[in-house]
Amino acid sequence: MRHDGHLLELTGIGKHFGGLYALSGLDLYADEGEIVSVIGPNGAGKSTMFNVVTGLYPPDDGDVRFRGESIVGLAPNRITRLGISRTFQTVHLFPNMTILENAMVGQHCRSRSGVFGSVVRLPSTRREEERIRARARESLGFFGSRLAGYREEQPAFALSYANRRRLEMARALATDPVLILLDEPTAGMNPRETLELRDHIVRMRDDLGLTVLVIEHDMRVVKGVSDRVVALDYGRKIAEGTYEEVASDPQVIEAYLGTQAAG
Amino acid sequence: MIGGVARRSIVRGGLIGGVAAIYVALVGLYTKFADLELVGEQVTLGRVLIVAPALVAAYAVTRPRIVAGERRPVAFGPGVAAGAQTGAVTGAAFAAAVWFAYWFGIDRIREIFVSVTEPLIEFLTFGQGVPAGLPLLVGASVVGGAVGGFARTAPARVRDPVSIGVVAVLLLGLLQRIVPIVFVELGFEARWLYRSGSGLTLLGAALIFVVAAGASVAWDRGGERARDRVRKTVETAPAARLGLLVGILATLFVLPLLFGSVISEVLSQVMVYVLLGIGLNIVVGYAGLLDLGYVAFFAFGAYSTAVLTGAFLNTTTGAAEPALSADLNFYVAVWLVALLAAGVGLLIGAPVLRLRGDYLAIVTLGLGEIVSVITASRWAQPLIGGPQGMRGVTKAQIGGFNPQDHPQQFYYLALAFVLLALFVSWRLASSRIGRAWNAMREDEQVADAMGISIIKFKLLAFAMGGAIGSLGGALFAVNLGSLTPASFEILVSITALAVVILGGLGSLPGVVVGALVLIGLPGLLREFEEYRLLIYGGALVAIMVLRPQGLIPNVRRSRELEQEEVTQDAWAKEVTGEAEAIAAVVPGGTLGVEPEDLE
Numbered sequence: 001m002r003h004d005g006h007l008l009e010l011t012g013i014g015k016h017f018g019g020l021y022a023l024s025g026l027d028l029y030a031d032e033g034e035i036v037s038v039i040g041p042n043g044a045g046k047s048t049m050f051n052v053v054t055g056l057y058p059p060d061d062g063d064v065r066f067r068g069e070s071i072v073g074l075a076p077n078r079i080t081r082l083g084i085s086r087t088f089q090t091v092h093l094f095p096n097m098t099i100l101e102n103a104m105v106g107q108h109c110r111s112r113s114g115v116f117g118s119v120v121r122l123p124s125t126r127r128e129e130e131r132i133r134a135r136a137r138e139s140l141g142f143f144g145s146r147l148a149g150y151r152e153e154q155p156a157f158a159l160s161y162a163n164r165r166r167l168e169m170a171r172a173l174a175t176d177p178v179l180i181l182l183d184e185p186t187a188g189m190n191p192r193e194t195l196e197l198r199d200h201i202v203r204m205r206d207d208l209g210l211t212v213l214v215i216e217h218d219m220r221v222v223k224g225v226s227d228r229v230v231a232l233d234y235g236r237k238i239a240e241g242t243y244e245e246v247a248s249d250p251q252v253i254e255a256y257l258g259t260q261a262a263g
Numbered sequence: 264m265i266g267g268v269a270r271r272s273i274v275r276g277g278l279i280g281g282v283a284a285i286y287v288a289l290v291g292l293y294t295k296f297a298d299l300e301l302v303g304e305q306v307t308l309g310r311v312l313i314v315a316p317a318l319v320a321a322y323a324v325t326r327p328r329i330v331a332g333e334r335r336p337v338a339f340g341p342g343v344a345a346g347a348q349t350g351a352v353t354g355a356a357f358a359a360a361v362w363f364a365y366w367f368g369i370d371r372i373r374e375i376f377v378s379v380t381e382p383l384i385e386f387l388t389f390g391q392g393v394p395a396g397l398p399l400l401v402g403a404s405v406v407g408g409a410v411g412g413f414a415r416t417a418p419a420r421v422r423d424p425v426s427i428g429v430v431a432v433l434l435l436g437l438l439q440r441i442v443p444i445v446f447v448e449l450g451f452e453a454r455w456l457y458r459s460g461s462g463l464t465l466l467g468a469a470l471i472f473v474v475a476a477g478a479s480v481a482w483d484r485g486g487e488r489a490r491d492r493v494r495k496t497v498e499t500a501p502a503a504r505l506g507l508l509v510g511i512l513a514t515l516f517v518l519p520l521l522f523g524s525v526i527s528e529v530l531s532q533v534m535v536y537v538l539l540g541i542g543l544n545i546v547v548g549y550a551g552l553l554d555l556g557y558v559a560f561f562a563f564g565a566y567s568t569a570v571l572t573g574a575f576l577n578t579t580t581g582a583a584e585p586a587l588s589a590d591l592n593f594y595v596a597v598w599l600v601a602l603l604a605a606g607v608g609l610l611i612g613a614p615v616l617r618l619r620g621d622y623l624a625i626v627t628l629g630l631g632e633i634v635s636v637i638t639a640s641r642w643a644q645p646l647i648g649g650p651q652g653m654r655g656v657t658k659a660q661i662g663g664f665n666p667q668d669h670p671q672q673f674y675y676l677a678l679a680f681v682l683l684a685l686f687v688s689w690r691l692a693s694s695r696i697g698r699a700w701n702a703m704r705e706d707e708q709v710a711d712a713m714g715i716s717i718i719k720f721k722l723l724a725f726a727m728g729g730a731i732g733s734l735g736g737a738l739f740a741v742n743l744g745s746l747t748p749a750s751f752e753i754l755v756s757i758t759a760l761a762v763v764i765l766g767g768l769g770s771l772p773g774v775v776v777g778a779l780v781l782i783g784l785p786g787l788l789r790e791f792e793e794y795r796l797l798i799y800g801g802a803l804v805a806i807m808v809l810r811p812q813g814l815i816p817n818v819r820r821s822r823e824l825e826q827e828e829v830t831q832d833a834w835a836k837e838v839t840g841e842a843e844a845i846a847a848v849v850p851g852g853t854l855g856v857e858p859e860d861l862e
Contacts, residue, residue, distance in 0.1 A: 055712075056708065056712065075711065075716070075718075076712045077712070077713075077715055077716045080712060081714055085713075086712060088709070092706055094702050094706060094709070094710075095705065096705060097701055097702065097705065101698060104698060105698055105699070105710070105713055106713055106714070108695065108698070108699055108702075110714075113694065113696075115691065115696065115723070118690055118691055118694035118696050119686075119690045121690065125694070128695075129695065171713065172713075175713060175714055
C-alpha cells in the first residue's frame with residue numbers, strides 16, 4: 001500500500017457533545033516510525049481525539065486519513081484491521097477471560113476460520129489456532145516474564161493494576177498494528193514501573209517498528225520517548241514541536257498552571 | 264443474642280417462615296399432599312411440608328455472619344437453640360393464622376381462598392381441632408426449627424451424612440411411582456422397599472438412610488484424594504478422557520433398555536429442552552444477548568418439519584392438504600429445517616443489532632410473540648393449520664426404527680440430536696468464534712475496537728442458536744405427531760431460559776442438569792404438575808440468591824481470586840475508584856470501569 005505523506009493525518013477535526021466542543025479544527029499528523037506525545041490538561045480532548053481516530057465516535061467535521069485513505073465512518077473493527085490499535089484510559093480488559101485469551105482476542109482480526117472449520121477442526125483451523133496462540137504469547141512476552149508462564153491461565157481480573165495496563169498493551173500489540181495509540185499508559189503505576197514502561201514505548205518503535213501516539217501526563221516519560229510533542233487545550237492544538245520547544249511554550253505553561261491553580 | 268444470633272434476626276426469620284407456611288396452606292399444597300405417604304403411614308409429604316417452613320427459616324437464621332470481614336459460624340448448641348426458637352416463632356404465627364381462620368369462619372375465607380377447608384384445619388391440627396391441636400402445630404415447628412439449626416451448625420462429619428441420608432429417603436419416597444416400576448423392569452422384587460401403591464417401608468427407609476449416609480462418610484474420608492487422582496488422570500491422560508466419554512455414552516445408551524418406557528419418555532422431554540437450552544445458551548450464555556422470544560425457533564422448527572414431511576391440516580371436516588407441502592423423509596427435512604432456522608435467526612437478529620440488554624430483551628419478546636400469534640392465526644391456516652393445528656408428522660421411520668411408536672427408540676433419536684448439538688456447541692465455544700462471542704459479551708465496545716465485527720458475530724449467534732433450537736422443535740413435532748398453537752407460547756421461552764440460568768449461563772453440563780431438574784423432576788413427579796410454575800419460580804429465586812453462577816457454573820464465571828495479587832490490588836482499587844469517577848462524567852460514558860475490574 002504505497003502512499004505519500006503522513007501515515008496518519010487529521011485535518012480540521014471537530015467533535016462536540018451537545019454544546020460542549022471537545023475538539024475543534026484540530027490538525028495533527030504522525031509519520032511512520034515516530035513517537036508523538038499528546039499532552040494537555042484534563043478535558044483538553046486528548047481521549048476524544050483517540051476515539052475519533054479509532055472510530056468509536058464519528059467526527060462532526062474534518063477528515064482522518066490513514067496511509068492516505070479516509071477512515072471516517074468505518075466501524076472500529078475495520079479500523080483495527082487496517083492497522084490502528086489502542087489502549088484505553090481506564091483499563092478495559094475482558095476481565096473473566098484468561099490473560100492468554102485476552103491477547104488471543106487481539107489476533108482475531110488476523111485470522112479467518114469459520115463455523116465449519118471450527119466445528120470439524122480442519123487442519124488449517126488447527127494450524128491457525130496454533131499461530132494465534134504463538135502470536136499472543138509473543139506479544140505477552142514483550143513485557144518479559146510479567147505476563148508469561150503460569151500467569152497465562154489466570155483470569156485478567158486477578159492481575160495487579162500495572163499488569164492490567166501491560167496486558168492491555170499486549171492485547172493491542174497482538175492485533176499486529178502499524179500504529180498504536182496509548183492512552184495514559186503509566187497512569188496508576190509507581191515510579192519504577194513508569195521508567196520500565198518508558199523503555200517499552202521506545203522499544204515499540206525501535207524493535208517492533210511501530211508508530212506510537214501516546215497521551216501522557218508524566219513529563220519524564222514525555223521527555224524520554226517523544227520524537228515530537230503536541231499540546232492540546234480546549235480541543236485545539238496550542239503547541240507542537242520537540243519536548244523542549246513545547247515545554248517552554250508560554251501557552252502550554254499557562255494551560256498547565258491554570259489547571260494546577262484551579263485544582 | 265443467642266450464640267451469635269440476634270433476637271431480632273430470629274423473630275424476623277421466624278415470621279417469614281410463618282408467612283411462607285400460610286402461603287403454602289393457601290395455595291392448597293397441604294390439602295393436596297396430606298395423604299401422600301413417603302415413609303410408612305405417618306410420614307406424609309403434607310407433614311413434611313408442615314415442618315419445612317420452620318426448618319428453612321431456622322437454616323437461614325443460623326447462617327454464619329460476617330463480622331468485620333471475618334466469617335463467624337454459629338456454634339452447634341446455641342445454633343440448635345436459636346433454630347428451635349425460630350421454629351417457635353414460625354409455629355406461633357402459623358397457629359395464630361389457623362386460629363384466626365377458625366374464629367373468622369372457614370366458609371367466609373373460603374370464598375376467596377378456595378383451599379381453606381375443614382379438612383385443612385383438621386390436618387394442620389393433627390386431627391385434634393382448634394384450639395387443642397394448635398400446640399401440636401407449634402411443637403412440630405419447634406422440632407423443624409431445631410432440625411434446621413442442626414443442619415446448619417452441627418459438625419460436618421455428623422451433619423453431612425445425616426442430611427444426605429434424610430434427603431435420599433425423602434426423594435426416593437417421592438419417586439414411589441417410578442422406582443418400583445424400574446425395579447420390576449430390572450427383574451427385582453420391590454415389595455420390601457415400597458408398600459404397594461404407597462411410600463417406602465420403614466425397613467426400606469432405614470436401609471436407604473444407612474446406604475446414603477455411609478456413602479457420604481466414605482466420600483468424605485477417601486474421597487478427596489480419590490477425586491484429585493481421578494481429576495489428574497483425566498486431565499493428563501487422553502486415553503482416560505476417552506474412556507470416560509465412552510463410559511458416559513455407554514450409560515446413556517443402555518439407560519432406556521434398563522429403565523423402560525416411562526423413564527425414556529421423561530428423558531425424551533428433557534432432551535427437547537436440552538436442545539433448546541443448548542441453542543439459547545449460545546445466544547444468551549456465549550454471546551450475552553438476552554433473547555426472550557426463543558419460542559420462535561421452537562415453533563419454526565416444529566411447523567417447518569411438519570410442512571416439509573407432508574403433514575395434514577386439521578379442519579372441522581377432517582384433514583386437508585396444506586397450501587405448500589413437500590413429502591420429504593424426516594432425516595432429510597431436518598437439515599433443511601436447521602438451515603432455514605439459521606436464516607430466521609438472521610431475520611430476527613438483524614433488527615436488534617443495535618440493541619442491548621433490556622431493550623434487546625423487550626424486542627425479542629415481541630418478536631417471539633409475533634411468531635406465537637402467527638401460528639394461531641386464521642391467516643396462516645392454509646399453510647400450517649392455524650388454531651386447529653396439524654397432524655400426521657409421520658416420516659421418521661427407517662426400516663425397523665420407528666421412534667414415533669416406541670418411546671425407547673425416540674430416546675435414541677433425541678440422544679443423537681443432543682449429542683450432535685453438544686458437540687457443535689462445544690467446538691464453537693472453544694474456537695476463535697467462541698472467543699469472539701466471549702469478548703463481545705464482556706465488553707461490546709472494546710471487542711469492536713479489538714477487531715471483532717460485532718454485527719457479524721451477533722448475527723452468527725442468532726443463526727446458530729436458531730438452528731439448534733429448531734432441532735428441538737423438529738423433535739417435538741416427531742414425538743407428538745401433531746401440533747397445536749398452544750404448544751408454542753411464551754412459556755417455552757421462559758422455561759428454556761430458566762433451564763439455562765439454573766444450570767449456569769455458558770455451561771453445557773449446566774444446560775443438561777438444568778433440564779433434568781426443571782423438566783425431568785416434574786416429569787417424574789406428576790403429582791406436582793399443577794405447581795410446576797410455582798416450583799420454577801421458587802427454584803429460580805433460590806438459585807439467584809444462593810448460587811447466582813448456576814448449578815454447574817462456567818469456569819470463567821466462577822473464577823476465584825489469586826491470593827497473591829489481592830494485596831497488590833488493594834491500592835489499585837483507590838486508583839480505579841478515581842478513574843471511575845472520571846469515566847462517569849466522560850460523554851458516552853459506557854466505557855466506565857466494570858465492577859469486575861475492581862474485584
